[in-house]
Amino acid sequence: xxxxxxxxxxxxxxxxVDGRLRSAILSGELVAGEKLRSEHLAAQWGxxxxxxxxxxxxxxxxxxxxxxxxxxxxxxAIDAREAAEHYELRLLLDPxxxxxxxxxxxxxxxxxxxxxxxxxxxxHPTIPDYLHAHRAFHLxxxxxxxxxxxxxxxxxxxxxxQRFQVVGSGGPRRGNPAAEHAELHDAVMAGDSxxxxxxxxxxxxxxxDAVLAQVK
Numbered sequence: 326x327x328x329x330x331x332x333x334x335x336x337x338x339x340x341x342v343d344g345r346l347r348s349a350i351l352s353g354e355l356v357a358g359e360k361l362r363s364e365h366l367a368a369q370w371g372x373x374x375x376x377x378x379x380x381x382x383x384x385x386x387x388x389x390x391x392x393x394x395x396x397x398x399x400x401x402a403i404d405a406r407e408a409a410e411h412y413e414l415r416l417l418l419d420p421x422x423x424x425x426x427x428x429x430x431x432x433x434x435x436x437x438x439x440x441x442x443x444x445x446x447x448x449h450p451t452i453p454d455y456l457h458a459h460r461a462f463h464l465x466x467x468x469x470x471x472x473x474x475x476x477x478x479x480x481x482x483x484x485x486x487q488r489f490q491v492v493g494s495g496g497p498r499r500g501n502p503a504a505e506h507a508e509l510h511d512a513v514m515a516g517d518s519x520x521x522x523x524x525x526x527x528x529x530x531x532x533x534d535a536v537l538a539q540v541k
Contacts, residue, residue, distance in 0.1 A: 342376040343383060350389050350400055351484060352453035353491035361390065361398040387481065389488070405540045408489045411482055412533040418479050419467065419529065420522035426469035427518045434469050435514065441465045442510045446503070456487060462506065466513060466525075489536040498535035502528070 336344065346366075349355045361381060363374035370377075381398040384390040392398045426434070441462040449455035463483060470476045505528040512521035 338372065339376050339379060342370070342372055343380045345370060346377065346380045346384060347389070347484070348453065348457075350384070351487045351491075352456055353488070354453070355400050357400050357403040357488070357492075359400045361400065363398075388485065403489060403492060403540055405537050408486075408533065408536045408540055411485050411489070412529060412536075415479065415482050415486060416526055416529055418475060418482070419463075420526055422467040422470040422472070422475050422479050423513075423522055423525060424518050425471050425475075426467050427513060427516065427521065429469040429471055430516065431469070434465075437465050437468070438462075438510065438513055442506065445506060452491070456490070459490075460484075460487060466509070486532075489540070490532060492536055492539050497538070498531060500527070500531045502532075505531070 346355075355361070361377075363377040363381070366377055367374040378398075381390050381392060385392045385398070389401055390398050391401050441458070445458045445462045447458075449458060460483060464480055467476055467479055470479075505524060509521060509524045509528065512518075512524055
């Protein structure tokens with residue numbers, strides 16, 4: 326699982342800008358459809374416009390940013406069809422990745438799952454802080470998946486759906502996310518992959534329903 330590697334090294338300026346922009350989009354700090362002005366963001370974040378323009382291009386490749394000739398860059402819009410398509414993929418792939426991860430369970434992985442769950446349930450001063458802990462919990466559950474391409478795909482899908490979660494959080498949601506996270510953690514710790522995948526799928530469907538209620 327976690328080990329010292331190049332991923333633990335301090336980020337380069339390009340990596341920092343990419344991460345900052347990604348975080349701003351995923352947390353809703355930069356809202357869907359908002360125009361991205363490199364000079365403004367550069368002044369706000371204390372960097373030059375060049376790495377920001379490069380980050381626009383990278384995130385455009387992931388569908389989070391749209392770049393139009395003569396009109397510049399903007400945060401990609403959110404619509405119901407896009408949300409449904411992304412969650413449809415997660416409903417197929419997340420349970421598969423979780424089953425694989427649980428089949429490869431180690432004491433180290435179980436400790437990481439419990440630690441990430443503890444961070445999730447502690448008080449969070451801001452929505453971005455909660456979203457960061459939420460992402461970490463869901464991804465560590467899948468981290469032991471033997472198919473690394475599957476894990477990378479699910480991680481990217483999670484980033485996209487996090488944008489939708491910000492929108493969906495503004496309205497009512499069926500079920501109790503905190504209780505669902507607790508049940509998911511308990512099922513994983515018990516090694517009950519059938520219950521864990523059932524809880525995970527229900528959690529994703531309830532979140533999608535909340536998003537669709539807010540997105541037209």
